[in-house]
Amino acid sequence: MTQHIRELLDHAVAGIEPGTRDPVAAVMGRRRAARRRKAVAGAVACVLAAAGIAGGLALNRHDANGPMAPVGSVPVEPPTPRVVDRVVVAGAMRLPVPDGWRVATPGSDSPCGRAGDGQVLIYGETSDDCARSSIRVSTAKVLAYPVGSLEDLPGGSGIMTPLPLLTLPGGEPALLRDAFETGHTSMVLPWSKVILEFNLDGPAARTIAGTIRTEPVGSGRLNLVDSVPYAEFSRPEASGKFTVASHGKITDPATIAEVLALLRDQRKAVSGEDACSQPGDRAALLLLGNASVVYLTIDKDCQEAFSDRGGRVRLSDKAVRELTRLFGIEVR
Amino acid sequence: MSGTDTPPGFAEFVSSRYPALTRYGTLLTGDRGHGEDLAQEALVKTFRAWRRLHEQGDPEAYTRRVMVRAAWRAGRRLWRREVPAAAPPERPTPGDAYDEHDTAAVVLAALRSLPASQRVVLVLRYWAGLSEQEIAAELGCSTGTVKSRASRAMATLRQTFTSIEAMKEGPRPYGRGPRLR
Known part of the structure; x- marks a missing residue:
């Protein structure tokens, strides 16, 4: 089979000829364009840095790391197609x-x-x-749609696992x-x-x-419920499989508050252009009672989370570890 | 462009290897235009590293590695560089597609139908002949990721490739046969 595939791939491109007659000129043209972009970007960065210094002197900013992105928001009611x-x-x-x-x-x-x-x-x-x-x-109204797939586990129990997630052009x-x-x-x-x-x-x-x-809507920090009676977290084992041990449910209000605070503290909002989730990535699912859902992509190349209420943020390794710990999950 | 503002050997390297690099880019992207873009962007980086590569390196291997990594990274941005369909999809009737397209077009369409990350792994595994460990090292991911991407790509393509193989073995009992080169 391998040999056949190679032959087919070879055949597929055997007749491909470059559209550029002078590749050296094309490459050098790209290089010059890249240098121009770099020069312009450098100039803009200088201007912004100068403006930032001036602004920093003028303003008493609350956040030394820069202004915080707003909380993401999406309409509550479904639209009419x-x-x-x-x-x-x-x-x-x-x-x-x-x-x-x-x-x-x-x-x-x-x-x-x-x-x-x-x-x-x-x-x-x-x-x-x-x-x-x-x-x-x-x-469909909020959560009146599939939010995950129910995975049957030995012993007759089942847990909700995340559906494959992709980012559409525009960012949704x-x-x-x-x-x-x-x-x-x-x-x-x-x-x-x-x-x-x-x-x-x-x-x-x-x-x-x-x-x-x-359309680019919904970006910003995670929009979360204020409180919920319970929360469930399902994340894959190191093998990629979901098991009873990789699933946790908490009902303690203090722990739930910690979970929500942890998520609210993720401040690196991800724009639609920078979102990276795609089907096949390792993913986790956080059910916040029956009120809201947070989807987490925890792939090596892409770690981000979005709330169905709006907002998408980059996740740090530390945040993922802490979230896992709060649900009492030991990843094997 | 004569290449007079290029360092010694660079213009010759580009001129001689550009067609092959374009074909490699076509495999990695499933599209000739994107493949040529990929090759040119990689060659800009090769230009920057030319002094080192020309004297003691392998510029072609370096360029191909840059292309692979760029194609892999592009996979993080799903569909943004995908090629729109030239025609609306029709009801799937196996065989009909081959009446109007040759094998090469069918294979390229099948490649385009794959997510970029699966396409890259497929090309490295089955065209370049790298092992799963080598691919993982090249792409900076786990061998598990390589295996799953390769497996999914193969599952998607198996039907296409099997159909082509079946057609090569003999004419279909009904209808026109495929045009194979």
Whole structure:
């Protein structure tokens, strides 16, 4: 198989020829452009540094590390999906209707059924098999959507584990169920409170999902509930598996307050441009009662957390360790 | 551009190795345009290190390593550099795609359908022939990450590759056969 793959890959690029006739000129041009950018950035940095020094003299700043980012915020109520110039708009999400595809809005019939209230249905040109060529866009109130997958463990118990997470262009996080692996992929956008159901084969669904854009909303520090009666934390073992031992539940108000304070203390807000979570990353799930959820990416290359109420921050190793300790979990 | 403002040997190196580097970039990104971008960005870094590389190093190996790391880092930004589909996806009917595209296009489309991190691992593992440990060291990740990325990539591509292999073995009983070069 390995040899076949190599041959196929070789074949795939055998006919590739560079589009640039003078590669040396192209490379040197890039180098000059990079130097110009560096020079401009240096000048800007000098100006900002000077301004910062002046500002520092003028202001008595509370935080020696700079102004604190605001708490992230997203609308509480779900939006009503609509279609504007062949783009499905729902909350911060923008999904262009693929060329040749048709749209069904509430009340209008389609070969692929009716779009219910608060839904938009788009379907392919050849709609003889709607189960394989349609996308339904709907919305849901807070936590009225899948927040994790229930993992059955030996002994009949089950724990909630995080769904694969990706960051859409524009910065909104999205949770995936059956992430482009079957003919039905669900995508939940907790900030926009939008659910997309792709009744398409995986690659086609991935391609269309790749056209989704989101508006940069929701960034900032984590927006958290004030208090909850209990909290549950599931994180993977070193092996990547979720076990009973890698799951903790706390009900002690003081410990819950420590958890919330720890998360509130994470001040490095992550913009949509800098967010790094992607499917396949090691992830953890923090359920704050039945009121809110915090998703944590704890991969070696990417450590960040976002709240379904808004806000996304970079996580330090220390914060992850402390959170794990507060839930009495010993990672093996 | 004659390369007169380049250090000795650099223009010759770029001119002779650029096509191969572009092809390597195409594999790492699944797209010729992005692959060429990747090669040029890497060559800028090679230029900066040229004095050291030209005298006692391996500039091509260095350039390829820079390309791999850039492609791997790009994987952190999912889809931002993905290539939009040229045509709306249609109902999947195995075989039909091959009527209009040759094997190379199908393989490149399959590569593009992979997340960047899986694509990079796949190329290093099955094209460059590196071991999982070597890839992990190259990318600065665990061998577990390499294994999982490779496994997922293979699971995604297996169907495509198997279909191509099946087509190579003989014509389909119905319809036109694929165009294979």
